[in-house]
Amino acid sequence: MSLDGFIAGPNGRPGNPLGDGGLAIHQWVFPLASFRELMGMAGGDINRDDEIVRAVFARAGAYVMGRRMFEEGEVGWPSNPPFRAPVFVLTHHRREPWAREGGTTFFFVTDGIDAALEGAREAAGGKDVRISGGANTVQQFLRAGVVDELTIHLAPVLLGTGVKAFDDLGPQHAALERLGVIDSPRVTHLSYRVTRKS
Amino acid sequence: MSLDGFIAGPNGRPGNPLGDGGLAIHQWVFPLASFRELMGMAGGDINRDDEIVRAVFARAGAYVMGRRMFEEGEVGWPSNPPFRAPVFVLTHHRREPWAREGGTTFFFVTDGIDAALEGAREAAGGKDVRISGGANTVQQFLRAGVVDELTIHLAPVLLGTGVKAFDDLGPQHAALERLGVIDSPRVTHLSYRVTRKS
Numbered sequence: 001m002s003l004d005g006f007i008a009g010p011n012g013r014p015g016n017p018l019g020d021g022g023l024a025i026h027q028w029v030f031p032l033a034s035f036r037e038l039m040g041m042a043g044g045d046i047n048r049d050d051e052i053v054r055a056v057f058a059r060a061g062a063y064v065m066g067r068r069m070f071e072e073g074e075v076g077w078p079s080n081p082p083f084r085a086p087v088f089v090l091t092h093h094r095r096e097p098w099a100r101e102g103g104t105t106f107f108f109v110t111d112g113i114d115a116a117l118e119g120a121r122e123a124a125g126g127k128d129v130r131i132s133g134g135a136n137t138v139q140q141f142l143r144a145g146v147v148d149e150l151t152i153h154l155a156p157v158l159l160g161t162g163v164k165a166f167d168d169l170g171p172q173h174a175a176l177e178r179l180g181v182i183d184s185p186r187v188t189h190l191s192y193r194v195t196r197k198s
Numbered sequence: 199m200s201l202d203g204f205i206a207g208p209n210g211r212p213g214n215p216l217g218d219g220g221l222a223i224h225q226w227v228f229p230l231a232s233f234r235e236l237m238g239m240a241g242g243d244i245n246r247d248d249e250i251v252r253a254v255f256a257r258a259g260a261y262v263m264g265r266r267m268f269e270e271g272e273v274g275w276p277s278n279p280p281f282r283a284p285v286f287v288l289t290h291h292r293r294e295p296w297a298r299e300g301g302t303t304f305f306f307v308t309d310g311i312d313a314a315l316e317g318a319r320e321a322a323g324g325k326d327v328r329i330s331g332g333a334n335t336v337q338q339f340l341r342a343g344v345v346d347e348l349t350i351h352l353a354p355v356l357l358g359t360g361v362k363a364f365d366d367l368g369p370q371h372a373a374l375e376r377l378g379v380i381d382s383p384r385v386t387h388l389s390y391r392v393t394r395k396s
Contacts (some may be wrong), residue, residue, distance in 0.1 A: 173358030
């Protein structure tokens with residue numbers, strides 16, 4: 001997220017998944033060894049940011065994402081996508097599960113966020129369910145009061161326009177308890193427990 | 199600022215300067231010895247948050263604020279207001295300078311932000327000019343490209359609605375360089391240098 005609350009620039013679409021200017025928010029992640037490895041590439045930086053990205057992916061036993069994030073990602077992910085776990089995609093279009101290399105299978109859920117969460121919980125095998133995004137999907141789960149933790153990677157940029165991470169969730173939405181703040185020159189990693197939901 | 203980007207709740211006005219629910223964003227500051235001292239009260243917590251608040255005020259040789267912040271604050275500040283320095287208030291209403299106890303004099307500037315900044319720079323005697331707020335005033339100075347540093351105190355709360363710190367500044371607004379991240383259980387202090395302005 002940029003300091004002014006954006007997770008992507010405007011005009012996001014397949015082929016431009018970060019939106020115009022959105023690279024400035026996410027560029028810290030691309031050189032990391034963990035990210036490169038997840039994308040099927042060798043090499044990369046090994047540092048604290050790298051450890052954190054590795055840990056974030058390692059905790060998740062299943063993922064939930066919105067249709068647009070899936071469609072924007074689909075064209076860029078390698079044949080072995082970075083999830084290595086079941087991914088539940090919220091959509092209105094029925095589609096058979098799509099098994100990819102490396103353990104990632106996309107399941108398409110047409111009956112709402114509760115069903116997606118239930119499927120992901122069962123599939124996660126005791127590990128975390130991670131709501132990958134996009135922003136609209138995260139906001140739906142926050143509004144439903146089912147989010148236990150928030151992980152934010154705060155990038156040092158004022159993007160000025162684009163897709164808001166939180167938008168207006170509604171009055172007095174949630175108290176948080178800070179779990180950890182880890183700082184690096186390129187990004188600040190913030191994690192919180194949600195202590196009062198919706 | 200709340201994690202979702204608000205600096206006050208909705209319905210802010212004199213008597214309700216933080217807006218509905220806005221206390222959740224600012225409550226970390228009230229128990230601090232430095233804040234209590236600035237408000238003319240004895241006692242209070244002495245900790246890292248306290249040191250930071252003390253340092254933020256100590257750096258400033260003059261302040262600029264918007265009319266609404268002045269009007270909301272005026273009813274709550276003691277006869278010795280917390281600034282102890284010249285304060286330049288942006289307004290459309292001419293008014294004679296108002297000298298208070300302890301070194302705070304409010305100057306009312308009717309010819310725009312450039313004039314306010316020029317007056318504050320001269321008055322600051324080589325120290326910093328601090329743009330106190332509110333959000334709209336900070337945004338005007340950010341858009342004008344004259345902000346050198348940003349200091350954000352990030353509170354662990356999703357407020358859900360209210361007054362946005364940054365709002366939409368415009369595309370590709372500014373790159374930042376992280377100066378420091380200092381964490382405490384109640385708030386995360388973030389400071390940035392603005393490296394590419396407007």
